[in-house]
Amino acid sequence: MPFRLSIRQVVSRLILIFSISALLGFLVGHILLVMLLAALAIIAYQYKHIFLLSTWLWKTKSISPPDAQGTWGRLFDGLDRLVRKYRRKQKRLNERLRRFRDGAEAIPDAGIVMGQDLTIQWANKRAARLLGVRWPSDQGQRIDNLLRAPEFAEYLEKAKFELPCMLASPVNAEIQLELRFMDYGQEHILLLARDVSKVHRVEEMRRDFVANVSHELKTPLTVVRGYVEMIQATDGEFDAHWQQAFNTIENQVTRMDRLVEQLLVLSRVEVNTEDETKQVLVVPDMLNQLMKDAHWLNQEKHHEITADFDDRVGVLGVDTEIKSAFANLISNAVAYTQANGKITISWQRFGNKAKFTVKDNGPGIRPEDVNRLTERFYRVDKSRSRNTGGSGLGLAIVKHVLHHHNAELIISSEWRKGSEFSIVFAESSVVEL
CATH class of the missing domain: 1.10.287.130 (Signal transduction histidine kinase, dimerisation/phosphotransfer (DHp) domain)
Incomplete structure (x- = not known):
């Protein structure tokens, strides 16, 4: 049963004790002396149990509190109940923590839990074998102090964690790793490193x-x-x-x-991932040449092709690759737009970025096909692609070219109403002509 101690109970007991001591003092003729002895006995009794409690809390290693009677006994029983309740809760937490660690050790990837400042707080054994990060000896170290690869430092600087980072293992250069960052709770970051050597x-x-x-x-x-x-x-x-x-x-x-x-x-x-071959490209001149090629391809279908180029905007890139990406989008529009259709080609500023767009009023693309257009050999309509000479590699080439040039391919299409293919170059790739 729960024990409750009220002020009324304390006052009543004190009145009873001092009343009895006063009665005894009256019988022996020393009322004040007997009452003083009773007060001293009460103080000694209380301090005795205080010393027992202090010794149990700070000196002994016993789990159970000391034995006592009366009010102190009930208080010690309550402490004993709290201790046992805490130990049961701690046991459950330890069991959950053990299961979590067992699960973390069982995964084939290296796992590192870090704070928002990228300091290591926990790591599994796989992290030592793949990344050379050992826990708890490396606890509190920043991850970039242990992984000093230039590509990893650049990855952290860009902070585009939705994309993985490819890195050779610092433990074994023959092991190729794929690193991913993700939020872990509200105050932590989880780093997973997967062996992708095979x-x-x-x-x-x-x-x-x-x-x-x-x-x-x-x-x-x-x-x-x-x-x-x-x-x-x-x-x-x-x-x-x-x-x-x-x-x-x-x-x-x-x-x-x-x-x-x-x-x-x-x-x-x-x-080809080398940046040394990149140079300033005069995109309007390149597009004017591609327009001549487009008009030559357009002899049979007689499309209405319009162009709008900003002569002041260029990009930093590889000439053959950028030209190939632009030519693929233009030739696709010419090949797949019905005769006498309309095609609009533009090259303009897009905020701090630059945007190349090819828009047509052709048959369009179904929503379920849009996300697969950049796959190798994927064709929306195989029979139509054979008739137009399509191979299903054009947009795959465009995707890889844009990956090298920090650019993005945006496809928007409405079935039976036309399509719009856009290449957006990041601010770092745009130059003024």
Whole structure:
């Protein structure tokens, strides 16, 4: 039962004790002396239990409080109940903490819990094997004091944590890591480092395979094209159906040659991450040349192509890559917009950024297809792509080019009403001409 001590109870007991002591003093003839002895006894009794409580709290290691009777006994029982309740709660918390640590140690990734100032507060054992971060010896250290790779410092400076950071392990340079930052509660940051060495090697093998196969296909395609052109030059020596067959062969060789060329371009832009080759590009002049190419491609469909270029805006980039990205968007608009359609091409300031836009009134793109347009070989309508010579690599090339140039591809489209493809260059890439 809960114990309650009221002032009324205390006052009543004191009155009872002093009344009895006064009665005894009256009987022996020393009322004040007996009452003084009673007060001293009360004080001694209270201080005895205070000393017992103080010794138990600060000196002994016993879990249970000392034994006592009366009011102090009830108080010690209450303390004992609180201690046991606290120990049960602590046991449950320790069990939860143990399960959390077991779970954190079981994950295949390195995990580091940091404060908002990037100081390490906890790390699992995997972090020591992949990142060289050891807990608790490295507790309180800033993560950038332990991971001193330039790309990691640049990643922290940009603070674009929605994208991963690719980093070679400081423990083993052959291990390629993917680092991700995420919020952990309100005051902490969680860093996860995943070993992507196998994926990285497979990706390198895929790029090498595509590049090698593409190079190997160039020679036989050139030979086939040469013989077909030689045969076509001999007028009248073959029947009409043979001439038609040779024309078909030439068209397919041309299509195959275009596919190989795009594979080579894709392989090149995937591995080209060097910034030293970037230079100031006069974008309006480049677009004027691309406009001439677009008008040549537009001889059959007779599109209405309009242009609006700001001659004062240029970008810092690789000439061949930027030109390839712009040309892909323009040629797509020409290829997929119906005859006599409208195409608008613009290059303008966009706040502190620069924006290249190709807008058409073509058939548009379904919402479920928009997010997949930049995948390799993905085509919204395969039959239509074959008719237009599409390979499904154009926008994949654009995506990789923009990744190298700190730019973003924005696609907006309304089914059966047209599409708008925009490339937005960051302020750091924009230059005044």
